Amino acid sequence: MNADQNDCLELYGHQFPSRLLLGTSRYPSPAVLESCIQESKPAMVTASLRRQGANPEQISSGFWEILKKLNVPILPNTAGCHRPEEVIQVAHMAREVFETDWIKLELIGDDYTLQPDTLHLVATAERLIKDGFKVLPYCTDDLILCQGLVDVGCQAIMPWAAPIGTGKGPINPYALKLLRERISVPMIIDAGLGLPSHATMVLEWGYDGVLLNTAVALAHNPIKMANAFAGAVKAGREAFLAGAMLEHEQAQASTPNLGIPFWHQS
Template sequence: MIALKSLARFREVEVTDCKLNIYGTELDSRLLIGSALYPSPQIMRDSIQASNSQVVTLSLSRQNPQANGGSDFWQMIQSLGLHLLPNTAGCHSSQEAINMAQMSRELFQTDWIKLELVGDDYNLQPDPIELVKTTEALLKDGFKVLPYCTDDLVIARHLVELGCKVIMPWGSPIGTGKGLLNPYALQAIRDRFPEVTLIVDSGIGKPSHALQAMEMGVDAILLNTAVAKSHNPVMMAQAFAQSIQAGRLAYQAGLMTEQHQANPSTPTLDQPFWHQVNY
């Protein structure tokens, strides 16, 4: 009976949970997945499907469907029927990123753009000054900008004040797999802007990293390397999908508050009589 009640409660939470909202588009999955670094196009396809993601990121710098560049890759991406999220990976200047965004909008037929602007090649940290300036220009040009930024609360505030409905702070530098280096900073952004869709992007190396972020109230996770470079990308995609779902459910259920002092889970007051039997 207890198990049935728990299952019913799980289904109730699952049904009543609001969906992931990206500029008015509602999605069931809270995992966004990349399309780079896979051992083969077929493994990429199988991994994306295993993740249950509804959004796949791709870069114009890697593929150019208009010039038949990587046509097999492009056709496979199209066949998945997912929302496309082009990015400006590799751009170092505002104008370079704007040009790539405009070309991506024309080729991929979407006004979504994941804005990436490299500020330093040592750790690929986003350039906060150029990022804010470029975000403003792209928003005015009709783009729905998903800016990739550091976990700086002030930068996040500037982006939100410009009109961003989604912001994408890093967990740690891209490709490091170090997880959440500064949970406090991410939690501060979450608490300060509860109305904004918050997607942790880059640095997620393990399903437990994604779980930790989701337990904090983050809305979604975007990742690529941790799946694509694993020994079994398809299985790893499934692992991340399940960890993200578990983290979201735990956040909704309400995590217990940490205590400084131990407290017994079974109270001594009003014990059932069988606890008092002496053998």
């Protein structure tokens, strides 16, 4: 199956032609950000809204113009929020400003690792869902936490591969593979990816997409890196659909012995 033509990312009943989501901070310039979006053609781009901002023009005129020009779907996030009340307030502001019910839920519990507040994340997600939001929660790879998010109505979740901005790639493959086996809703790896090969890897495991920011924005050539990640995501998905061969402990000859002259078999 060709993933480009016949296989879309589906979230909350909406289909997206790409399995790559792109963050929009820390780029060298608005022009580079624009080129990265054009090159990678992401399903959505993230946008954070501080409580100080009351309208799009206060966010960044250049950034806002890029989004309008490219007509790419926006995924507002609640970056920087440490309390559930902050999350709810910022989410409602973002819905008014960006005119969308989509929200990436970030509730930070630790400033050093930027790990989500696992104690309050589920209840906060439930409140947002009851308020009519399509919630994509940023979470850890904890199975019980992720199942709790699904149980309160999250139709997709976004576990990390590693702490935000580290670029380490999947640091706990066992947990991520187990999570993919046990959780049935779409899952997008968010945070910690540094290389296109990391994106290919998690898509090969059956993850439905990736969200990137630092890996592209801080590359020496962000535009080339955006293109590389777009290709890596497609390759990983097609490999998953193709079905990988089983691993073997011993060598397996790719050429059968049948028909080989007897002196080559000694």
